[in-house]
Amino acid sequence: MEDRLISIEGIAKRYPAAAGGQTTIFEDLWLRVGRGEFVCVIGHSGCGKTTVLNILAGLDAPSAGAVIVDGREISGPSLDRAVIFQGHALLPWKTVLGNVAYAVASRWPKASKAEIEARATRAIATVGLAGAEGKRPAELSGGMKQRVGIARALAIEPKILLMDEPFSALDALTRGTLQEEARRICRETGQTVYMITHDVDEAIYLADKIVLMTNGPGARIAEIVVNPLPADRRQGAIHHDPNYYALRNHLIDFLVSRSKTFRDDPPAGYDPRHPPVVRLDGGVAAPPLPSAAPKLRAVAT
Structure with a gap:
């Protein structure tokens, strides 16, 4: 059974709109992260990725819902949750x-x-x-x-390392080196990581699970993709893995075409409380979505 460390339970973030009413950046987000997992979140700008991270850090509060860490609801910043921002802030x-x-x-x-x-x-x-x-x-x-x-x-x-695109401003060579270091350190220490990235290849190399968010406003978690690559993967060799291109194509297809259509017209059976868990080396894990399963199996072949 999963040793759950983070439980995001139905959180939403809303702001007053200029013309009255409210703008909902994201709503009804549900996500569980197990102890020792490295999770990367991908989505277009405006879907609220950084806001979710700030809520996890205790730097912001949700408009609805709650975040539970190690059995306790977050009520503010804590040294149990360390944040690495895009800037070094030294x-x-x-x-x-x-x-x-x-x-x-x-x-x-x-x-x-x-x-x-x-x-x-x-x-x-x-x-x-x-x-x-x-x-x-x-x-x-x-x-x-x-x-x-x-x-x-x-x-x-810390119990949780929160990373907001920490390598995005670096040149490609330095970024690759630090990605290798980050993965090595986290594997050796069993560190739980929640990381935001716009880089598909970075997510493929680093993550155990990749969370896909729909476009905002009104963003939701569309899928949780389990990384099928071996845990001891090496950055320069992952493209030789038979599952690499199926995974990469699936992520890019989501970002290019499905991130908006999924938000506006979710597949039949979609339940935001239980986002579909996708295994590209074996179809959809659970819960299965009849309308999405054929497409996922086709991508995996």
């Missing part, structure tokens, strides 16, 4: 060690200076920055700054 006057140690001291305020620095140093080494502890952000490349951000998040040993 303190420019502190060194690499100082930036990470600042987070550690927030988590364990009664720890000694030696213990704080030891924890920070271990996290810095984990992201491959050993030897750069004394450098300040101005002396670091963009990729190194993001590594410090990851180290800072990992150093507080």
Whole structure:
């Protein structure tokens, strides 16, 4: 049975409309994330992906519904949930060690200076920055700054790592390297990750499950696609896997054509409380949708 860590239960986000009434960004979102899972969320701009992440972080509140983490409803920010944003958000006057140690001291305020620095140093080494502890952000490349951000998040040993397109501003080579590091670290530590991305290939490489959101306003979760690639996949070799192109084509087809039509005309039997779980190496897992199953099987062949 799934060891559920995150349970998103019917959340919605609404804002007052300029002409009166309300604009609903998303509504009736239901999602469960198991402990140790790496989940990527894909959807067009405007569907509320970042808003959902902010709600998970406790930085925003839903207009309806609730988010349960480890059996307790979220009521605000917590050090159990670390966020890595698109920008590194480092303190420019502190060194690499100082930036990470600042987070550690927030988590364990009664720890000694030696213990704080030891924890920070271990996290810095984990992201491959050993030897750069004394450098300040101005002396670091963009990729190194993001590594410090990851180290800072990992150093507080969060239950959940929330990532909002953390590699999007980096060049392709650096982005690929950090993706490999992120996957390695999360697999080794069993970290639970909820990540937003617009990059289909990034989601295919990193995620255990890929959540597809329809267009907004009024966005919903259309499908949860289980990644059929092996857990020990290597970035430069995944395109050789027989399931790779079926998965990639399915995701792109959704973004190009089905993300809007699904919102406006969901298939018969669709229940937002139980979004269909799609397995492209074996059809639809559960619950089956008669109108969608033939298309999914065709993509998988």
